[in-house]
Every structure is written in structure tokens, then in C-alpha cells.
Amino acid sequence: MESIQVSLQGKNSQALPKGISAKAAIEQLNGAVPPEVFAVKANGVEIDLLASLETDSTLQPLMFDSPEGKEIYRHSSTHIMAQAVKECFPTAQLTIGPAIEGGFFYDFAFERPFTPEDLEKIEARALDIIKRNLSVSRREFSKEEAIEFFKSRGEPYKVELIQGFPDGEPVSAYTQGDFVDLCRGPHLPATGYVKAFKLLNSAGAYWRGDERNPMLQRLYGTSFPSAEALQAHLDNLEEIKRRDHRKLGKDLDLFSIQDETGPGLILWHPKGAQIRLLIENFWREQHLANQYELVYSPHVARLDLWKTSGHVDFYKENMFTPMPVESSEYQLKPMNCPFHIMVYKTHLRSYRDLPIRYGELGTVYRYERSGVLHGLMRVRGFTQDDAHLFCRPDQLGEEVQKVLKFITSMLGTFGFTEFKMFLSTRPEKAVGTIDQWDQATLALETALKDGGYAYQEDPGEGVFYGPKIDVKIQDALGRSWQCSTVQIDFNNPERFGLTYVGEDGKTHQPIMIHRALLGSIERFFGILLEHFGGAFPAWLAPVQVMVLPISEKHQGYAQEVEKNLRREGCRVVLDLRNEKIGLKIREAEKAKVPFMIVVGDREAEAQMVAVRQRNGKNLGTMSIIDIVTLIREDMPEAVKKGSLLFE
């Protein structure tokens, strides 16, 4: 009998008969297959546990704890859900059903949306399929056979998918009981491997993600290897709901969005505005310290400006409708760039002047389709922490490098230290020559590499005028948010005829960098709100200290304490209401005020204050100076000093 060399993660290599199953091979090498192993990677390729090995193989068992393992587990789970749907509703047609972050979904073509009762029924059936512990087997077809097979089963969407596959390559399908689904695999060996399964919700989705295609019914679910893990996941979803910035924004009275005002337009209430002001002040301070110059620009401008910039051609569907003014048309600004360009153009610039860095907290208005608006995260009017750098080609690399440092230190100050960087390249709809694009992309790539940043490529995701680097941050709940962006632009300098005089006395064209650190103040504020769950650190808290007198006779001393704290620059509120101390504390806790000061006879006598933190911790009695120091120490270094963030 022919034999092959098989090893387990590179160790215990043994000669085993060719064609042995991965499972049997592991049994030979390891004695037994641990029950939590449900698939393997053979020479880096994921295969079924029961797949046969035909060549020398290095095996790596796959379990739920690896990303690949999770995907297989969830993929099998979605097959179970699909089987349940087919059993409950035989006329539902299968389309696609992948594993996603945190679970899986499956899209069905069905004559009506699934109701909550349907979901219960489907979930019960899925649990039954798991209980039945059906074995899952792989089968390969030729493309033609597969088409015939799925035609005969009344699955036109599957047929359409297969028709798009390359000719001549085998098509695989997986069977569990009476259920057969087109699938690349691998899968769990049997349905019973799924230990905890939950159907989450249903929603509409377009076939192949195109709104011109039929609407399908999408079911979302998740699965885990234990009931505890599933519960932990559900608890996490609850926590995300609790931290929803829309809920916190209302509870903490930070902002509102009202029907009468218009969807996607934010009203900043005093406390929210206070936090925003702190963010903005810090932002301005840092920009001035880092040799940016701050400018202001109007909210509307002649439409012609946007024709020159190319926005009318490339961005029209996201712009508000222009308004007629006298004999010309004006446009609510969707971008700040043209204004900064116009400031640049007011002088003849020398190569010695460059780089020129114009920064602005510029409010822009974009028409977003009604269905996409979402609290502060996606709005129709928002303020970009925008800047445009005009530089010489030889300065490009260094400028991008500096911006990347600025990004990481700025975001770091707000408590975000996990970054993911993405390099986006030329999209289909683009301006400029391929040569310019290559040059700009190379500059970004070099800056990323020189700075030692890990990054991922995002092909075709650049802006129409140039490639970009996007930075995503991770919040306290592990979710990713895009904030910063750095974009190179050769196009606008050309469109607007920007120049500088070089050392050679001749005219040259500067390169522009568009960049934002926080992205949009509204969105960033929403992210911060969810990140901290509303409990802002003291340096950002709208109210840092509540002074709570025990009874009316302590009001005088409380007022004195309040005045002293205010004099020291603290944001302090005095609660003089005729209420018990327990209620005042409860309400200060609910408002997530970092420090509470209780004053009664003892404190007035000693000229001290009793300090309590919002987490319930009692810090005991201290002097006013002590509490002021406590608050100051809580500030990040950069905020304390108001000095350079980098260099």
C-alpha cells in the first residue's frame, strides 16, 4: 500500500496509508481526536475532518478558538438554520449564507417576510436538527451536474451562482439529512457539534447586494460551543444596547435630533456642547502647536466652485440641491477643501513657504439617503476636523509621516490605542493619470512602512482624486470605527491652477494632502460616548464635581466650596435642593459625574470636603486643594501641558 508522511503541527511525523482520513491520521498520531476539534488545516488548507489525505501532510487541528474554526462552525450553523427553514417552509429558496463577525446569516427567497412566530418555529426546528446529530458529508459534482442537480431541487439562485463558477472545476455540496447545499466547505462532521444556537433577527436584503435585484429575507443567528459562551455574547449585545450613544445622549442630556428641525441635524445641548468645546479647544491647541494655521470658511458658496473642484461631477448625489441666489446658484458646502485652496491662491507662494497647513473645524452638509441616518454616526450636517496641507513633492513623505504620528497621538489622548490602518487605492470612478496615482500610492505606502505601521490594502476604495490611508480605532467593546483619513490629491492643485515658485525661479505645482484626525466631531463624539459608556474621564466630563450639602444649614459652606472649586477652574455644580443626601448622590451617579463632594457639620467644622467617586468608592475627607489636584492629575499629559503632541 502506498504511504504518505503525516505530521501533527510539524511534530510526530509518521508514514500512514495514502487516502487515510484526517481524523484517522490524528488518531494515529495523537491517540484520539479531542471532542472540540471539528476540522483540520492540511498544509495550510482547511479541510473536513473526514476528508482523505492524498499527499504528505502537516495537520493542524481546528477548533472554535481560531478565526478559521469559528468560520467553519458558524458556516455549518447557517446550514442548520437553512435546513430548518426548508423543513418549516419548503417553498423558501436558498441563496447564500456566510459566517460573519459574531455569527452568521442566510438569505432566502420567500413570498413574505418571516414573522417573529416564524423565527421561533425555525429556531425550534434548528435545535431539533442539532439534537438529531445528522452527519454532514461532502459530495463533488461537475459544473453541469451541479446545475442539473440544483435545478431539480428547485433552487434557481443556487443555479445562478454555479453558472458564474469557472468551467471545468468541480463543484462541492454538503448534505445533512435531506438537506443539500452548494458549499465550498469545510464543515462540522455532524450537526450535533453545535452546542449553543440562537436565531437573532430577520431583515430584508437584496440579492447580490444590488437594490435593483429582488429583496430576499435574511435571517441572522449565532452559535457557540457552549451555552455560557452564547450567554456571554448575548450579554455583550445587551451592553452595546445599553451604551448606545442615542440612548446615552438622551439620558445624559447631551444632544438631540428632532423631527421639527430635520433628520440628521444635531442640536447640541449645554452638556454635550461643553464636551465638544473641550475636544475642540484641545484640537485647536494641538494644531497651533504643530504648526498648522487655522482658518474659517463659509457654509455656502457659488456652485461654480464645486464644478471646478470636481464635486459636481463626482459627488452630486451626496450634495444638497443648489439654491438660486440673485442670478447664480449657491451650494451648501459638502467639503472644505475648495475654500482652503482659495486661501492658498491669494498669494504667490514660494517653495520656502511650503508646507502650508490650513486647519479648520469645518461644518459640511451632505445629502444622505434617509435610511442610512444613524444618531451621531451618520448625519446630514457635521463638522470635520479638516486640514489641507500644500507641499512640495519632496516634502510629501515627511508630511504624511507627521500626519500619521499626529493621528495616533491625538486619538491616543482620547483613550484609543488600538489602530488598524488601510491603504485605499484607485477606484473605478477617478480623475488623474495612472502615473500620478502610482506616485501618490507609493508615497503613502512608504510613509506607512517607514513609520512601522501594520496596514492592509483596500483596493479600489480611494477617493476620486487620490489614494488614501484610513485609520480605524477599536473601542472598549472591541468594535472598529473609522475616524482618521489621509488623502493625497494631485488633481485639485491642477484644477485650481495652484502654483509655487521653486528654487529654480520656475512655476511648480504643489501637492495637496487632505486629512482629518477625528473624522467628524459628531461621529467621534458618538464613539467616545459609547466607548466610555457615558462616564467621561474627568477632563472631558461636562460636570466634574457635584457639591452636595447634607441639609439647609450647610448651604453656606457648600457655596464657599463651590466658589473655591470654580476659582480653581473646576466645572462644578451645587445641588441646593431640599432633598436627602441619598437622592442627591443617586442622581449625581446617574449623571455620571466623576466626583461628588458631601458637606455637612463635620466638613464645615474642619474646612474639608468628603469625596466620593461615581464608581461608589469613598475617597474620604480631604482639602479643596487635594480634590483639585485629583482632577488635574486625571488629565492626559498632552492636555495638561497643551504642548506638542509629537516630535
Next chain:
RNA sequence: GCUGGCGUAGCUCAAUCGGUAGAGCAGCGGUUUUGUAAACCGCAGGUCGGAGGUUCAAUUCCUCUCGCCAGCUCCA
């Protein structure tokens, strides 16, 4: 924009199988003078998202419309 769900007091939520609505909290007025997460009593508060229709009668049924939520698509 599309599919589905939902709009009742400032907030969180009830109720009415068609006969114009109720609670807690918040607010206001009292009483109480309080020691680390809710004192007590009382008062007031609503064109039941908006417009039309059906009906003797609509918050309830129908149509349209606006907004919100989930998802799709898009995105800072």
C-alpha cells in the same frame, strides 16, 4: 431610496375587540432638615406623529405622508 417593524404626557411604558386615555419617574405646591444610589402628601400635565377617508362616533379601521428602529446599499 428599498424591505419589515414602530410612533400614546418631558422620560419609560399601559389601555381602549371603534364610544376622545392611565401609571411610575421628571415638573409644580406643601410637609420634612436630612450623612453616601429613590422621604411623604397634593396638583398639574396628552388635538394618542401629521393629513385625508369610512362611520352616528376614529387614538383604535383604511389610504397617503412625516419620523424613528433593524437590515440592505452607501459612508466621516
